[in-house]
Amino acid sequence: MDNAAPLGKDLLGIKELKRDDILQILETASAFKEVLERDIKKVPTLRGKTMVNLFFEPSTRTRMSFELAGKRLSMDVINVSIQLSSVVKGETLLDTIRTMEAYGADIVVIRHSSSGVPHLLAGNVNASVINAGDGFNEHxxxxxxxxxxxxxxxxxxxxxxxxxxxxxxxxxxxxxxxxxxxxxxxxxxxxxxxxxxxxxxxxxxxxxxxxxxxxxxxxxxxxxxxxxxxxxxxxxxxxxxxxxxxxxxxxxxxxxxxxxxxxxxxxxxxxxxxxxxxxxxxxxxxxxxDQVANGLAVRMAVLYLLSGARA
Amino acid sequence: MNDNVLIKGGRVVDPASGLDSIMDVFIENGVISKVSGGIENPPDNCSVIDSAGLLVIPGLVDMHTHLREPGFEYKETIATGTRAAVRGGFTAVCCMANTNPVNDEPAITRFILSKAASDGACPVYPIGAITVGLDGKNLAEMASLADAGCVAFSDDGKPVMDSLLMRRALEYSRIFGKPVISHSEDARLVAGGVMNEGLNATRMGLRGIPWAAEEVMIARDIALCELSGGRLHVAHISTKGSVRLIREAKARGLAVTAETCPHYFTITDEACIGYNTAAKVNPPLRARADKLAIREGLADGTIDAIATDHAPHHREEKAMGFDDAPFGISGLETALALSLRMVEKGVISLNRMIDLMSAAPCRIMGIPERRIAEGSVANITIVDPAVEWEVDPASFVSLGKNTPFEGLRLKGRAAFTIVNGRVCENFKGD
CATH class of the missing domain: 3.40.50.1370 (Aspartate/ornithine carbamoyltransferase)
Structure with missing residues (x-):
């Protein structure tokens, strides 16, 4: 984990990754998998960092997985779902995410029913954007x-x-x-x-x-x-x-x-x-x-590597 | 009839087997065991069909028949329809799904097959519905229908007006590789028409059906065929433009086939004059230029098959006013003679006719090809090409007496039809 080469700013899709990026994430996930098998499953790695889960589509598993992955890394985690957000009040997508950024979000995890929305956000905010599923595009x-x-x-x-x-x-x-x-x-x-x-x-x-x-x-x-x-x-x-x-x-x-x-x-x-x-x-x-359990280690790896990129 | 049959001295013509000469054909236990010149001393317990002067050709197959059962047994039944088929020289028919109930679920397919097995004079290959109830709204369970024995899919009698639904049907059919048959008719353009749009309709004060009603649907379905990669078969083409569209599609290498019916290459909308409901058919009888284009399409290979679109109706139904009478012609018992007429006129060769009426329908529908070859199951039509006869609907075996050819003098008919080895003499005592 120490010599992890940083990914880019965001994780928008597999399309944007190279073979070595994928392997690096899998290697890092293996290390976190060990952490998750310990008695105390929490590490201080990302203490003080903030993650926002911004879900415009209903999701239980993916949202829970990201939330727990963040908490295991000692991040502060905020969950925002469409019903609770200002979007219903007419706020634009970009304004919503800029608000999140103003709260100091380092990582925004987004799910949206429209393909390409994570890409739109990534180009407009400094926070790292993780695509948690966009339309029929990628997950x-x-x-x-x-x-x-x-x-x-x-x-x-x-x-x-x-x-x-x-x-x-x-x-x-x-x-x-x-x-x-x-x-x-x-x-x-x-x-x-x-x-x-x-x-x-x-x-x-x-x-x-x-x-x-x-x-x-x-x-x-x-x-x-x-x-x-x-x-x-x-x-x-x-x-x-x-x-x-x-x-x-x-x-x-x-x-x-x-x-x-x-x-x-x-x-x-x-x-x-x-x-x-x-x-x-x-x-x-x-x-x-096993997929569900492994999802936690993989998402911890992604959060960790993207934070490394920002460091 | 004996199991062993010797067909003696006929002109055996089977383009697929490369045969055209005077030969004998010996059938043992329903299978052709020998095809050769001069089989002397036939074994005992063998019946001989003296075929001097007759044509011995692969059994005809009608890929487009309405047997009307279940539901419309007063028009036709599986028993009467298949007997009419055999009398017309056909050794198998494919029956359309517009029965009542519609053949849109496996139970109906199984009913048709079991009824055909018990009552049928020849094998019946059911065609399943594309949409539930032929209502054009939901896809029928096509894979289950294919499993039950459906050889193709069609809403024949009704168009699939929704282009997306037709696209999906063509795509979905690729799972099991069976053709989707288009009844090509834009219902909006038909707009209540009852005969071909043109001077004759105008002079009779009847609403016309334009050629475009057929051609826009064929054009659409060709595009959907190309998009979907499915197999499209276009039923009963009747217009010059349809021939052109099919020709172009084939030139582009698309998986498109087409059939026409004897009435489209024989008569025109003049047959409707006098409000003759026997000539009311869908698509309608067209103009002379269309008739000639259909003949050209038969000759140059654009049109793959001749089908009857046998559509029997009850006398009382056809005895209504032209607007109210149902569309359809009872075609099984005149198709062969009308096609032989095209051979006689030099429009097509005999070989071509055999391909159009036997080999091609089998290929398109994926049913066993009829071959005059050693080892093939005996499905043979023995044609008397010289006999002259007059079309008399009263003598039809079909319950449907609705034909626009009443009184027409024709030449040639199926003296014998051999179905899976069983010999049927069609005009005994005539």
């Missing part, structure tokens, strides 16, 4: 914790076969993972109905597209199921939830097509019986809760 810390989890289980990343199944088109998690995995030499199989595969994605490094689970899962090291939004049937991305489940649920029969030691991941919250069966979600190969 970089989720991809980082996914990679961290995979590497802990598999001991490596390069050359692994990863199937990402479901609504790729509307998934910032999928996009961040695709960029990250492509940079790390992993082979990515995107599996889903053609209606939910975004245009041009097959041209990205490492990506292959499949429409049938049976084709996409064969020999996979990692199967990552995405959450399906029930509302998507209203826009005809698929006819019904039950047909979607029939085609794309991960159950034990389908999991058997993957490698014997394949692991199962899901960014949560899961729809049991729709994209994942309960026996698989709760099974020994499920990493769903």
């Amino acid at each position: 970089p810390t989720q991809a980082l914790l996914d990679l961290f989890t995979i590497r802990r289980m598999k001991g490596r990343l390069e050359g692994l076969e990863v199937a990402i199944v479901g609504d790729i088109a509307h998934s910032r998690v999928a996009r961040s993972n695709i960029y990250a995995m492509g940079k790390l030499g992993m082979n990515i199989r995107l599996v889903g109905p053609p209606t939910l595969i975004p245009a041009g994605i097959e041209t990205l490094p490492g990506v292959k597209v499949f429409h049938r689970m049976e084709d996409g899962l064969a020999g996979a090291d990692v199967v990552m199921q995405l959450r399906v939004q029930k509302e998507r049937q209203d826009s005809w991305f698929f006819p019904t939830i039950s047909e979607y489940a029939k085609l794309y649920i991960l159950n034990s029969k389908r999991l058997a097509l993957a490698k014997d030691d394949a692991i199962v991941m899901h960014p949560g919250p899961i729809n049991r019986g729709i994209e994942i069966s309960s026996d698989v979600a709760d099974g020994t190969r499920s990493m769903i809760l």
Whole structure:
């Protein structure tokens, strides 16, 4: 941790990171993972620094994870959600964040339903901006914790076969993972109905597209199921939830097509019986809760490295 | 009928097998076991079809049939419709989804298949609905329908007016690789029309359906086909501009196929004169230039298939005023002779006709190709090309007697239709 080379000012997306940046974050996260296994899980590293969680979309897990990561590093943490903010009173986005800055915020963690909002803020404030999910664009810390989890289980990343199944088109998690995995030499199989595969994605490094689970899962090291939004049937991305489940649920029969030691991941919250069966979600190969736990170490690493950049 | 059949001395024509000569075809247990010149001394227990002067061709397949069952059994049933098909020389039909209930869920598909297995004279390949209830609002469970046995998807009888929904259907169909069949008609442009827009409609005081109603939808669906990467099949094209659009799409290498129907290359909207509801069909009979363009499209390969769009209706329904009578022509029992007429006129070759009516429909719908070749299941149409006959709807096996060809003298018909090895003599005692 001592010789951590600083990242840039912000973490806006995986797109903006280099391979070495990603590896550095994963290394740093490993060190924090040890901290989290101690009796006393708190370190004084960022005492006196202030983090603002600015969430314009409902979120429980990501917000909690950032909040706890900040507290473990002894930061002062303020949570602002859209219902409580001045935005509803007509304040512009930039004014809101400048207010946060006036309170002395060093790091602003932002989630917004519009792609690109974190980028807009980053260009207008001195605080470090961390993208906690913007529209369908990116959710970089989720991809980082996914990679961290995979590497802990598999001991490596390069050359692994990863199937990402479901609504790729509307998934910032999928996009961040695709960029990250492509940079790390992993082979990515995107599996889903053609209606939910975004245009041009097959041209990205490492990506292959499949429409049938049976084709996409064969020999996979990692199967990552995405959450399906029930509302998507209203826009005809698929006819019904039950047909979607029939085609794309991960159950034990389908999991058997993957490698014997394949692991199962899901960014949560899961729809049991729709994209994942309960026996698989709760099974020994499920990493769903490990992902949550690892998310804490990864976010501590990101907060630490960005603070280093500001020091 | 015996299991073993010798078809003797016919002109065997199968372009896919490279055959066109006088040969014998021997069928054992429903499978073609020998195709050669002069099989002497047929084994015992074998029936012989003397086919001197007859054409022995791959069994015809109709990719666009309305069997009306379930729901409209007074118009047609699976039993009567498939018997009409066999009598017309067809060895299989694909039935459209606009029954009642609509074929928009696997239970209906299974009903059709089981009814066809018990009552059908030939195999039936169901076409599933694109949208639930053909209402153009929600996608049907197309993957489940494909699993149940649907070979393609169509809201035929109704257009899918919502472009986004059509896009999604074409995209979604790529999961299972089956074609989406476009009933190309912009409902807003049809605007209550009942026949082709033009002088004849004007002189009769009837509301017209413009060619553009068909062509804007074909143009849209070609664009959506290109965008989605799905397979588009355009049903019953009837206009000159439609032929041009399909030709251009194919030249660009798109996965587009098209069919037309015998009435579009045989007659024009003049057939409606006198308020003849037998000639009321959708899309409507068009102008002479359209008819000639359709023939050109058949000849140059733009149009892939001849389909009947067999649309039987009850006599009482067609006995209404022109505005109120339903659209549709009972086509299974005249399609072969009307197509042979194009061969006779030199518009298309016999080989081309066989491709249009047998090989191409099978290719498009992904159903087993009919071949006259050793090892193939015997699905064969034996055509008497010389027999002259007059179209008499009363003699139709189909319950639908609605034909604009009543009284027309035609030449050629299917003397025998062999379906999965079972021989049907169609005009015994005639």
